[in-house]
Amino acid sequence: MMKIRVVSSKDEINTLDPEEKIVHLAFRPSNQDIFSLVMRCPKIKAIHIPSSYIRTISSSARMYLKMQAIELLEGDVWGHRKDINEYYEISQRVFDHIKQYKSEGMPEVDLVEKLRRETKMSPELISFLAKNVS
Incomplete structure (x- = not known):
């Protein structure tokens, strides 16, 4: 089983476990949010973002993620309820x-x-x- 940490707002980034490997951002992240996430979670391998928000990720943020070998994945976490569990489980x-x-x-x-x-x-x-x- 794998767990994807669901982050609903930029305020949650500072509360993340530094060991997180995959994070789903359920908000429209700025370049600073992405940079903060990578600094907070140095072992991150992928950032999962809804289709409606991924188009707004700047080319500089994409280049930064590529240089860090972090994949930017498009998609949603269907049926997940953050009020019940902060992780989406695969x-x-x-x-x-x-x-x-x-x-x-x-x-x-x-x-x-x-x-x-x-x-x-x-x-x-x-x-x-x-x-x-x-």
Whole structure:
């Protein structure tokens, strides 16, 4: 299982665990917010942002993330209720399916589409998970 920390406002960035690996920003982040997030969480590997906000990420912020080897992923965390849990959880079943499909030699594009239909997760997040599952 993997947990994605859901952050609802810039005020939460300073409260994050420095060990976070993936964070979903449920607000429109500024360049300063992204920089603060990376400074607060030096082990971060990906930032997940809703489609409506990702278009507003500046080219300088994108270049900074690329230089830091941090992926910027587009998508939502469907059905997640922040008032119940601050983490969106990806079940072990998703990782089991990724391993199974990879072992069967399924092309990544097919794997991503099949899991997108099954899980409602964004294609970019599924692709990121597939690349990081051994």
